[in-house]
Amino acid sequence: MTNTALRSRAWKLLELVTTPLLPSDYLDLVNPLRAGADLRGRVEAVHPETGDAATIVIKPGRGWRGHVAGQYVRVGVDVDGVRLWRAYSVTSPRDRADGRITITVKAMPDGKVSNHLVRKIKPGTVIQLDQATGDFVQPADKPAKVLFLTAGSGITPVMGMLRDSSFDDAVLVHSAPKPQDVIFRADLHDLAADEALRLIELHTDTQGMLDIARLDDLVPDWAERETWACGPAGLLDAAEEHWARHGIADRLHTERFRPSVVVAGDGGEVTFSTTGKTVDADGATPLLDVGEEAGVLMPSGCRMGICFGCVTPLKAGAVRDLRTGEITEAEPGVLIQTCVSAAAGPCDIER
Amino acid sequence: MTAIDPTAHLTAAQIEELGRELDAIRDEVMASRGERDAAYIRKVISVQRKLELASRAVLLFSLFPPAWLIGTAGLSVAKILENMEIGHNVLHGQWDWMRDPKIHSTTWEWDHVSPADQWKHSHNELHHTYTNVIGKDNDLGYGIMRVDEDQKWQPMHLGQPLWNFINACFFEYGIAAYDLELGKNLHKRRRNRPEFRARAKAVGRKIRKQVLKDYVIHPLLSGPSFLTTLAATFTANLVRNLWTHSVIMCGHFPEGVQVFERRSIEGETRGQWYLRQMMGSANISGSKLMHIMTGNLSHQIEHHLFPDLPSNRYAEVAVKVRGLFDKYELQYVTGSLPRQVFSAWRKVFRLSLPNKKVKTPEPERELVAA
Numbered sequence: 001m002t003n004t005a006l007r008s009r010a011w012k013l014l015e016l017v018t019t020p021l022l023p024s025d026y027l028d029l030v031n032p033l034r035a036g037a038d039l040r041g042r043v044e045a046v047h048p049e050t051g052d053a054a055t056i057v058i059k060p061g062r063g064w065r066g067h068v069a070g071q072y073v074r075v076g077v078d079v080d081g082v083r084l085w086r087a088y089s090v091t092s093p094r095d096r097a098d099g100r101i102t103i104t105v106k107a108m109p110d111g112k113v114s115n116h117l118v119r120k121i122k123p124g125t126v127i128q129l130d131q132a133t134g135d136f137v138q139p140a141d142k143p144a145k146v147l148f149l150t151a152g153s154g155i156t157p158v159m160g161m162l163r164d165s166s167f168d169d170a171v172l173v174h175s176a177p178k179p180q181d182v183i184f185r186a187d188l189h190d191l192a193a194d195e196a197l198r199l200i201e202l203h204t205d206t207q208g209m210l211d212i213a214r215l216d217d218l219v220p221d222w223a224e225r226e227t228w229a230c231g232p233a234g235l236l237d238a239a240e241e242h243w244a245r246h247g248i249a250d251r252l253h254t255e256r257f258r259p260s261v262v263v264a265g266d267g268g269e270v271t272f273s274t275t276g277k278t279v280d281a282d283g284a285t286p287l288l289d290v291g292e293e294a295g296v297l298m299p300s301g302c303r304m305g306i307c308f309g310c311v312t313p314l315k316a317g318a319v320r321d322l323r324t325g326e327i328t329e330a331e332p333g334v335l336i337q338t339c340v341s342a343a344a345g346p347c348d349i350e351r
Numbered sequence: 352m353t354a355i356d357p358t359a360h361l362t363a364a365q366i367e368e369l370g371r372e373l374d375a376i377r378d379e380v381m382a383s384r385g386e387r388d389a390a391y392i393r394k395v396i397s398v399q400r401k402l403e404l405a406s407r408a409v410l411l412f413s414l415f416p417p418a419w420l421i422g423t424a425g426l427s428v429a430k431i432l433e434n435m436e437i438g439h440n441v442l443h444g445q446w447d448w449m450r451d452p453k454i455h456s457t458t459w460e461w462d463h464v465s466p467a468d469q470w471k472h473s474h475n476e477l478h479h480t481y482t483n484v485i486g487k488d489n490d491l492g493y494g495i496m497r498v499d500e501d502q503k504w505q506p507m508h509l510g511q512p513l514w515n516f517i518n519a520c521f522f523e524y525g526i527a528a529y530d531l532e533l534g535k536n537l538h539k540r541r542r543n544r545p546e547f548r549a550r551a552k553a554v555g556r557k558i559r560k561q562v563l564k565d566y567v568i569h570p571l572l573s574g575p576s577f578l579t580t581l582a583a584t585f586t587a588n589l590v591r592n593l594w595t596h597s598v599i600m601c602g603h604f605p606e607g608v609q610v611f612e613r614r615s616i617e618g619e620t621r622g623q624w625y626l627r628q629m630m631g632s633a634n635i636s637g638s639k640l641m642h643i644m645t646g647n648l649s650h651q652i653e654h655h656l657f658p659d660l661p662s663n664r665y666a667e668v669a670v671k672v673r674g675l676f677d678k679y680e681l682q683y684v685t686g687s688l689p690r691q692v693f694s695a696w697r698k699v700f701r702l703s704l705p706n707k708k709v710k711t712p713e714p715e716r717e718l719v720a721a
Contacts, residue, residue, distance in 0.1 A: 016568055019560045020460040021400075025453075029400055081389030083450040275457055295447045297455050 032126050035062035041075075041129045043121055044100060049183045053106040053153065054118040055091060060101055060129055066094060067132030069164035070157045070228070070255075073103065074301045074309055076128030079116045083128070085309065086113045087302035089157035089255075090132055091184075093164040104183060106153035133307065136228065136255035137161075143226035144168055147219060149239060151175040151210070152183075154231030157255055159184050161228070166196055171219050175202040175210050175231070212238040223248055230255040257304065265320050268345040272296045273315060275351060281343040286322065287312075288338040296351050298338060305340035312338050317347025357609065357682060358626055369679055370622030376671050377657050380664050389449050391663045395436055395643075396454070403429035407569060413579035423583040427590040428644075433462050434595060435646025440662045442471050447659075464561055465527035466553045473530040479658050483603060483610045483631035490603060491610060493518065493525065494534050497702045498603075499610045504705040511703045515696075522592035527554050594644075597692050598635070602651040604695035605633045607684040628655040629676065634669070634685035641688070642666065652683065 014023040024037060032040050041058040048054045067073065072087045088103040107118040121127075136157055146167050148158045155174055162170075176182040182201060192199040200218050202210055212235075215222045223246055229239045236254045243252040267282040270290055275297070281290040288310055291298040301309025305323060314330045319341040321328065327344050328336055338349070361369070406425030413419040438461035440446070446454045460467050473489070481487035485501055492498040495518065496511040518525040528534075531554060536547045565584040573580035609630040616627070635641070635649035642649045642665075650665035653672050660668065676683040686694070 013568075016560070016563055017572075019564055020462055020557075026400060026404060029397055078386070078389060078449070078451075080385040081387075081449055292450065295444060297447070297450065297452055297457055 033059065033061035037061055037063065039063045039129045039131065040126050041101075043123050043125045043127060045123055046117075046121060048118075049104060050106075050181055050185075052118060052181075053104060053183045055102050055104045056117055056121070057100050057102050058127070058129070059099070064101075064129070065131055067101065068137045069094060069161040070137040071132040071134040071160075072136075072157065072302075072307075073101070073132045074130035074307060075103065075113075076130075077113055077116060077121070078127075079112050084113050085128070085300045085303075087307055089160055091156050091160045091163070093160070095164075104153070104156045104159070106183065130301070130309065134255070136230065136253060138165070142167070145221065145225045146170040147222055147225035147227040148172040148174075149227060149229040149231070149235070151204075151231030151235050152181075153257070154229075154235075154255070155183050155188075157230055158228060159187070162191060162197065163187075170196070171198045171200065171225070173200045173202070173210070173215070173218055175204050175235075177205045178203055210235065212242045215242070223251075226251055226253075228253045228255075230257075232257075256306070265325070265342075265344055268317065268343040268347060270343050270346070271316075271348040272351045273348050283320065283342050283344065284322070285342055286339050287319065287336070287341050287343065287347075287349060290343070291338065291349065291351055298351055300339060303339045305337050308337060310338045311335040313350040315348040315350050318344040319347055320344040358630060361626075361679060365679065366622040366626055367620065368622075369675060370620070370625050372675055373625050373656060373672075374621075376668060377660065380657070380660050380668060384448055384661060384664075388661045388663060389446075389451075392437075392441075392446050392449075392454060392661070395432065399429055399432040399437060403433070410569070410576070410580050410583050411573045412576060413573060413583050414576040419579055419583055423586050423590075426583065426587040427594075430462060430587050430591040431594055431644055434591060435598070435648065436643050436662060437461075437646075438463065438467075439646045439648070442467055443475060444659045445661045462561070463526070464523050464554060464558045465530045466550075466557055469530040469550055469553070470526065473532075475658070479655065481616070482628055482655060483608070484613060484616055484627075485610055486613050487616075489529065489532075493529050496699060498698060500702070500706050501610060501612070502702075504702075508703050512696075512700050515699050519593050519596035520589060522596040523588075524558075527558075530554075597688070598645045598648050600695040601635050601688065601691040602632060602648060604698055605684060605686070605691045606694050606698060607682060608633050625656060628652070629672075629681060631655070632684075633691060634683070635688050635691055636685050637688060639666075649688075652685075 011023065018026060027034060028037060031037070033042060039061050041060045041064075043056055044059050045057040046054050047057070067090045070089070072089045074085055074087045076083050076085045078084075088105055090101055091104040092100065092102040105114050105117045107115045138161060142165075146169065148170065150158050150172065151174065158172065162172075172188065174182065174188070179185065179201075182188070188197070188199055188201070191197040204210070219225070227239075227243070229236055229252060233256065236256060239252060240249070240254065243249050265283040267280070267285070269278060270281045270287060271278045272291055272294065277294045277296055279290060279294045281287065286303075288298050288300055288303065292300075299310050299312070301307035312335065314328065314334045314336045316330045318327050318329045319336050320326070320343075322340045322342055328334060328341070330347070402425055406422045406429055409418050410422035410426065413422055438459070441454060441459045442456050442461065444456040447456050452458055456471070463470070478488055478490045483491060485491060485499070492502065495514045497504060497508045531547070531550055536542065536544075541547060565588065566581055569584055570577045570581040611627055611631070619627070629652060632651040632655045634652050635645060637649060647662035647665045648654060650669050653660075653665045653668045654662075656672065657668065673683055
């Protein structure tokens with residue numbers, strides 16, 4: 001018998017001993033970060049970055065498969081006893097010697113998870129993790145000239161890239177309200193001093209929002225540069241239009257932290273058939289929120305329609321994509337993203 | 352034995368006001384659920400698992416009498432915690448708000464021969480909705496006993512003290528049979544229904560797993576202590592059965608608890624539903640440890656009013672609920688465990704005989720005092 005076969009036999013035997021629980025339920029009591037456990041991480045330190053942003057140092061569990069610079073990770077954090085999931089960019093380089101990863105979080109007004117992470121979470125806390133994902137990354141063949149266009153916490157995935165490897169010719173145009181609001185300001189100025197980066201730091205409180213047309217002055221060769229942009233929807237919408245107008249949309253890579261367009265219609269009665277709950281929902285509230293409000297166990301992730309952590313079978317009825325207004329009707333095998341879908345008439349969600 | 356409605360002094364408006372006051376109590380707790388509560392249930396689960404592991408480890412040497420005693424006592428307590436404070440309450444959805452898939456009513460399975468989903472249906476949906484309604488709530492005597500004068504006497508009730516004792520010893524099997532509605536479904540015409548067969552199979556699987564774990568694997572792992580460990584796990588299951596049966600009997604059977612006629616719940620309002628739960632349940636008084644060991648079902652009245660509130664909050668709710676009983680001049684049935692167990696058993700004995708002929712005919716009664 002092979003080793004693995006022997007092991008799976010032993011595991012089966014162990015399951016007979018622990019029934020109705022699983023062996024992992026007991027092992028989790030001892031080591032929640034062990035190999036084979038659900039992926040978790042332990043918060044090791046919280047370093048303030050600005051008045052409302054902090055970097056969280058996390059020791060990931062043994063199952064962590066690593067990340068690519070620029071990717072994000074979904075974290076599940078218990079806030080006031082309630083498990084909430086959000087996605088944050090990894091800001092540490094891949095080759096960090098101690099194997100830890102960092103995420104950098106800006107506390108949003110009314111942001112339950114972000115405020116908890118920035119202001120309340122204590123080292124030693126175990127959080128839930130998912131494998132890193134996302135395609136806001138550098139290609140295998142590094143472009144010769146690079147432009148990073150960021151604002152606010154949009155700097156976080158870019159910082160992950162800048163820390164991960166050096167660029168031959170990189171320009172960063174970064175906007176923040178005031179100098180003290182610039183996350184990683186000291187690191188960025190160090191990179192600029194070492195000539196690893198040309199840094200153009202804009203303060204919108206005094207200089208106003210960046211007019212995308214000003215790029216010609218700030219970075220005259222912007223059109224030749226492979227560009228990665230991350231920040232508020234206004235900046236990204238303007239950038240996409242600008243690049244498209246110059247016929248070089250393929251040179252622009254964007255990462256959004258929030259869904260862009262909201263299209264609402266009539267709602268309907270939503271049935272969560274597995275749980276056996278039925279509630280009325282309007283046409284503007286994501287089904288994820290509707291389910292959570294009703295106490296249904298809903299998987300969730302980025303809450304903006306990019307990570308697919310929330311996909312759920314649609315058993316009956318129809319839902320509307322809040323970003324596009326597109327209607328999806330139930331068919332066998334149809335999965336919907338509950339975080340960007342609202343009821344479009346009565347529907348049945350398999351949760 | 353008089354048939355007096357103990358709520359007759361309340362007007363319809365008062366009953367609705369009572370309902371609003373109870374809603375307010377519920378809303379207050381719901382809004383304040385948080386980290387402390389989450390820490391509580393995680394702590395109980397962690398203690399229970401460690402206690403069970405440690406006890407089973409000690410029982411590997413159960414040939415040695417002190418090890419048998421300590422191990423059996425520990426395993427009994429662990430099994431009681433698992434069914435009562437953890438299993439029963441998690442399956443009620445009391446902890447669903449935490450959104451932790453590992454502590455959720457839709458994913459939880461318990462150390463019980465009745466599968467979680469079958470128990471949830473018969474308990475959460477039927478018993479908690481139709482509490483103490485004759486002919487609707489099968490918990491009233493579990494279909495084998497008569498626990499109220501208004502239930503019709505049949506000759507088989509003569510044996511009910513014995514049935515009740517046997518049910519107490521094998522309570523989890525009794526519950527599995529009850530959740531399967533075995534009495535009804537074993538009938539020739541129903542026996543072969545695929546739906547029933549699937550459910551019976553699920554029960555069979557759970558029985559097999561429990562028997563294998565408690566009566567085969569654990570004793571085998573004990574080597575020379577095989578027989579003593581077998582005796583220990585059997586004893587622990589017996590202790591749990593007797594304990595849970597006693598606690599649950601105290602919930603609805605003691606003297607002073609009201610039952611209701613089928614017709615009385617037609618068109619029932621929220622306030623009336625609350626009132627029925629208040630009059631149809633009884634509490635057990637005792638220490639904090641005692642409350643935990645009963646799964647906080649010692650706060651049966653509060654549990655029936657608010658089945659999905661986290662169990663660790665019933666104690667604080669009980670103070671307010673009791674205030675409402677006083678305000679509306681209603682009887683809050685409570686007593687120590689020995690007293691309530693005695694009261695319930697006395698009723699089982701008394702009602703094994705037909706009603707005495709002192710009952711006055713009252714055709715249009717809504718509520719009947721026991």
